[in-house]
Amino acid sequence: MNGLAAQAGARSGTPESRVLSGQPSLVGETLLEARDIGKRFGGVQALKAVSLTIRRGEIYGLIGPNGAGKTTLFNVFTGLYPRDSGEVIFAGQSLRLESPHIVAAAGIARTFQNIRLFGNMTARENVMVGRHVRTRCGVFGAILRTAGQRAEERAIRGRADDLLRYVGIADRADSLARHLSYGDQRRLEIARALASEPQLLALDEPAAGMNATETAALRTLIEGLRADGLTILLIEHDVKLVLGLCDRVAVLDYGEKIAEDVPEVVRADPRVIEAYLGTGTH
Amino acid sequence: MKGRVLSRREVIGLVAIAAALLALPFVLASVGTAWVRITNFAVLFVLLSLGLNIVVGFAGLLDLGYIAFYAVGAYTYALLASPHFNVHLPFWVILPIGAGLACTAGVILGAPTLRLRGDYLAIVTLGFGEIVRIFMNNLSNPVNITNGPKGITLIDPFRIGDFSFSARSELFGLTFSGPIKYYYLLLVVLLCVIVINLRLQDSRIGRAWVAIREDEIAAKAAGINTRNIKLLAFAMGASFGGIAGGMFSAIQAFVSPESFILNESIMVLAMVVLGGMGNIWGVIAGALLLSFMPEVLRYSVEPMQKALFGRMLVDPEVLRMLIFGFALVLTMRFRPAGLWPETRHRREMSENRR
Numbered sequence: 099m100n101g102l103a104a105q106a107g108a109r110s111g112t113p114e115s116r117v118l119s120g121q122p123s124l125v126g127e128t129l130l131e132a133r134d135i136g137k138r139f140g141g142v143q144a145l146k147a148v149s150l151t152i153r154r155g156e157i158y159g160l161i162g163p164n165g166a167g168k169t170t171l172f173n174v175f176t177g178l179y180p181r182d183s184g185e186v187i188f189a190g191q192s193l194r195l196e197s198p199h200i201v202a203a204a205g206i207a208r209t210f211q212n213i214r215l216f217g218n219m220t221a222r223e224n225v226m227v228g229r230h231v232r233t234r235c236g237v238f239g240a241i242l243r244t245a246g247q248r249a250e251e252r253a254i255r256g257r258a259d260d261l262l263r264y265v266g267i268a269d270r271a272d273s274l275a276r277h278l279s280y281g282d283q284r285r286l287e288i289a290r291a292l293a294s295e296p297q298l299l300a301l302d303e304p305a306a307g308m309n310a311t312e313t314a315a316l317r318t319l320i321e322g323l324r325a326d327g328l329t330i331l332l333i334e335h336d337v338k339l340v341l342g343l344c345d346r347v348a349v350l351d352y353g354e355k356i357a358e359d360v361p362e363v364v365r366a367d368p369r370v371i372e373a374y375l376g377t378g379t380h
Numbered sequence: 381m382k383g384r385v386l387s388r389r390e391v392i393g394l395v396a397i398a399a400a401l402l403a404l405p406f407v408l409a410s411v412g413t414a415w416v417r418i419t420n421f422a423v424l425f426v427l428l429s430l431g432l433n434i435v436v437g438f439a440g441l442l443d444l445g446y447i448a449f450y451a452v453g454a455y456t457y458a459l460l461a462s463p464h465f466n467v468h469l470p471f472w473v474i475l476p477i478g479a480g481l482a483c484t485a486g487v488i489l490g491a492p493t494l495r496l497r498g499d500y501l502a503i504v505t506l507g508f509g510e511i512v513r514i515f516m517n518n519l520s521n522p523v524n525i526t527n528g529p530k531g532i533t534l535i536d537p538f539r540i541g542d543f544s545f546s547a548r549s550e551l552f553g554l555t556f557s558g559p560i561k562y563y564y565l566l567l568v569v570l571l572c573v574i575v576i577n578l579r580l581q582d583s584r585i586g587r588a589w590v591a592i593r594e595d596e597i598a599a600k601a602a603g604i605n606t607r608n609i610k611l612l613a614f615a616m617g618a619s620f621g622g623i624a625g626g627m628f629s630a631i632q633a634f635v636s637p638e639s640f641i642l643n644e645s646i647m648v649l650a651m652v653v654l655g656g657m658g659n660i661w662g663v664i665a666g667a668l669l670l671s672f673m674p675e676v677l678r679y680s681v682e683p684m685q686k687a688l689f690g691r692m693l694v695d696p697e698v699l700r701m702l703i704f705g706f707a708l709v710l711t712m713r714f715r716p717a718g719l720w721p722e723t724r725h726r727r728e729m730s731e732n733r734r
Contacts, residue, residue, distance in 0.1 A: 176601060202603030210601070216594035218722070219587070227591045231603025233584055237612065240583035241576050247583070254584070294603050 125155030128187075129298055129329050130175075130206075135184035137170055137353075144170045146353045147184070152298065157320065157330045159344030159361075161337060163373060166350040168333045169211060172302055175331075176208045177201040189297060202231045207296035209287040211303045211333075217276035221267060221286050224275050225258035228293025261289040265319060281312040285319070292323075299323065300331040305339055317343055341365060349373065401567060405560040415675075416559040420631055422671035423566040424624050429651040429667040430573050430660065431620030436649065437658035437722075438586060439613035440593025442502040444645055445489070445509025449618040451516060451640035452485050453478040453625025455526060458635045461536040464527060471538040475626045482622025483615045485512070490614035494607050497596075509645050516637040531636025538565065538630050545630070562631050569627065573620060577660050580616070589613055590658075650704075654711055656718025665720055673707075674700045 130152040137145040144167045152158045160168050173179040175186065177198040186193040194200050207228075216224050233254060239247035262268045265285040270278055275286060284304055291299055301320070305313045313336065320343060324330060334340045340347060341361040348358040351373040357364050364370055386394070408415040432446045456478035460469045493504045520528030537546035537558070545565060546558040580586045588609045591599040600606050629635050647670065655666020681696040711719065 178597065178601070197605070198600040199603045199605045202601065207603075208601055210598065214595050214598035214601075216591050216598065218594055219590060223587060223590075227587050227599070227604070228602050230584060230588055230591075235584050237580070237585055237616065240579050240585055243579060251583070290602060 125153075125327070127154050128152070129154045129189060130331075131187040132171075132175070133185050133187070135171065135174055135186070136182045137167075137174055137179060138182050144353050145174070145181075148350070148353070148355050149184075150348050150355060150358060152329060152331060153346075154297075154329050155324065155327060156345040157324055157332060157343055159340040159347040160331065160333045160350065161335075161340050161347060162350035166373075167353040168350055169302060170353075171350070172208065172300060172331075172333060175201070176206060176300060199231060202294050202296075205295070205297040206300060207291035207294045207298075208300040209284070209291055209302055209304060211306060213280075213283045213287055215275040215283055215287060215290070217274065219275060220272050221262060221275055221278060221282075221289075222255070222258050222271040224286055225261050225289045225293045226254050228261075228290040229254045229257060231294045258289075258293065261292050262286075264292070265289045266315075281308060281315070284308070284312075284316065288319070288323075296328070298329045298331060300333075302333050303335060304332070305334060305336045313339060405563045406554070409557065409560060413557060413559060416557070416563055418672070418675045420559055420562050420566055421628075422668055423563070423570055424628050424631075425648065425651060425671045426570060426664050426667040427566075427573055427624040427627075428621060428648045429655070429663045430577055431617045431624065432648050433617075433652050433658065433660065433663045434577070434580070434589070434620070435613050435617040436652055437663065438581065438589035438593065439610060440589075441610060441613060442498060442505070443614075443617070444502045444506040444642075444649065445512070446505075446617070446621060446648055447640045447642075447645040448489075448509040448512035449482040449485055449621030450625040450628065450644070451512050451637075452482040452618075453622030454629040454635045454639070455516060455532075455625075456481050456622070457626035457629035458532040458535050459525070461630070462532050463534050464532050468536055470540075471536075471626070471630060475623055478626040479619040479622040482618040482625065486614040486616075486618025487611055489618075490611045494610055506642065506645070509640075509642060513637050513640045513642075516640065526637075529637060531634060531638075533634050535629055535633045535635065537633065538562075538627075546633070559631075562627075566627065569623070573623075574660065574664075581660065585609065585612065593658075650708060654708065654718060656720040656722060658722035659718070659720055662718050662720030662722070666718065669719075670704075673704070677703065 128151055132148060132150050134147040134149055135145050136143070136147055148167070148171060150158075160171065162168050170179065174181045174195065177195045177200060181195060186195060188204055188206065191204075193204055216227060219227070233250055235247045235250050239250075259268065259271065262271050265288055267278070267282050267285050267289070270282060270286075275283065278286060288299070288301070288304070304320075305316055308316060317339065320330060320332070332340065332344060341364075344361055346359065347361050347364045349356050349364060349367070349370050351369075356369045356373060357367045359367070405416050405419070408419060428446070428450060431449070432443065435441050435443045435446070457471070457474050459465060460467050460474045460477070461471065462468075489505065489508045493501055496504060516526045517529055519526040520530075526532070537544050539545065543549070545561045548555060548557050549561070550556070588599065588604045591602065591604060592606055592609060596606060628639075648667075651667040651670045652663050653666070654670060655664065656662025677700050678696050681694070681699055682692060685692050685694070715721070
């Protein structure tokens with residue numbers, strides 16, 4: 099698996115491996131800008147006016163202690179939770195956050211902290227579902243099996259196989275998703291997310307529960323994704339992985355952004371150290 | 381997915397099945413015309429089960445009021461082709477209208493219930509099914525639309541020009557009775573419905589349905605507009621129910637609210653579950669099994685008891701529910717995914733063997 103990931107990383111950048119839709123020419127421009135995002139659950143203010151900016155082509159890390167609001171922010175960005183205040187500008191346009199499928203169509207794809215695959219579908223079918231938002235064929239096309247529908251199905255299938263190869267699990271294409279190993283399930287979830295041709299890939303704790311080898315392979319995969327021009331938002335508990343991988347890191351604590359900078363600066367920030375370790379003065 | 385050339389054995393098998401299905405009504409008619417009728421009703425239940433399978437099997441939405449769509453189709457046909465309003469439209473006009481109305485009813489039921497899942501959805505759909513039946517029962521006052529509990533009689537049979545599906549006719553030296561003609565018609569409709577189901581299953585829409593069943597949140601995040609796709613499942617399932625209802629109306633020549641009680645909804649659901657939710661062939665088998673079982677019992681229990689004990693000990697009706705319940709319990713205990721589970725599960729078995 100390690101080898102496959104390395105292979106995927108090595109192949110990236112060559113023209114024939116362009117299975118992704120990232121736009122390397124725009125690297126450095128602002129892709130996503132969140133302004134004053136607020137979210138309250140009953141009496142708990144989960145997010146307090148969080149603002150952050152993600153640039154194209156970077157790996158942006160989001161860290162913070164448990165309950166800091168990382169996943170909540172994620173769910174707001176991807177339309178799963180309605181926000182109470184604030185707005186998100188994505189690729190130069192105000193992002194309508196009412197519904198996850200609109201967000202997916204706009205170009206943000208995500209994975210889940212506890213893997214959410216379609217367990218009784220094959221790996222290939224899982225990725226094919228990811229193509230839904232970029233394909234159009236409806237009921238009548240399907241019933242009549244029109245030439246257009248057949249061509250679209252072939253394209254969906256071809257793209258799904260490409261993506262499975264890209265993440266290194268092509269040999270498991272016909273296995274049911276729930277029969278894949280943990281690491282392969284993570285990869286499959288990434289492949290499904292990539293199928294919607296995102297500009298921003300949001301990974302919610304992708305290394306959770308992985309051993310050192312799997313984490314190393316995942317790291318290679320994420321670096322390969324970036325090399326192919328994709329922008330990545332990464333929530334991670336594994337601070338070593340985040341600080342080693344990310345270009346910039348934001349730290350959330352009690353729903354507030356307490357730091358945002360390159361990893362070296364964030365690591366030395368006294369407020370970050372306090373959030374993670376406490377002040378030690380009690 | 382790709383066009384695949386059938387092997388010789390498959391061709392022979394298909395020809396044999398086709399020949400058997402074509403010859404079946406004549407074999408049954410030699411036993412008794414009643415059996416042809418029973419077969420026709422069994423095919424109607426297969427149509428219903430296939431429709432419900434889209435909602436329950438594919439999209440995973442538990443619907444306990446499915447028979448309501450059957451009722452809508454049946455009453456649409458009854459009202460537009462009977463002396464009741466003295467309207468006599470041809471069936472190829474009414475069946476699409478019935479399917480359309482049932483489809484609308486499906487959307488009306490689906491739209492407010494989209495946020496509900498599992499048990500809650502089941503309760504609401506159950507209520508909906510009852511509402512439709514009670515409507516049919518009471519829409520006789522002050523304006524008589526449905527003729528209330530008395531039902532609508534003398535409903536026209538299907539007719540194409542002078543060719544009526546209920547009359548006896550001679551063709552190629554064979555006698556085709558009404559039920560036999562309906563049998564062939566039902567067979568054609570069934571074939572179409574099976575093809576439509578198979579094609580839907582293996583399409584972008586079919587995958588979206590299964591994705592919603594498997595994990596709705598993930599399906600949303602993967603870009604599926606779950607609201608529309610669920611509504612589509614309700615609408616498609618209801619349309620099939622409406623078509624089946626129209627045919628029921630014509631074959632029976634009589635409809636009354638009694639045909640659309642909750643028991644019927646549960647029966648259709650039991651067919652889907654027993655056969656194997658989501659697997660088209662399993663659902664067909666389940667529907668045939670549960671349609672024929674009571675009839676076989678009806679004709680066998682009495683003589684068998686007389687032969688064994690010299691008199692009737694248990695009424696076949698009582699025995700029927702007993703066996704039916706027992707069969708369901710056994711199925712759920714030993715084959716929780718149904719007698720013929722979805723191909724995905726089968727694939728999983730063969731994968732384990734490898």
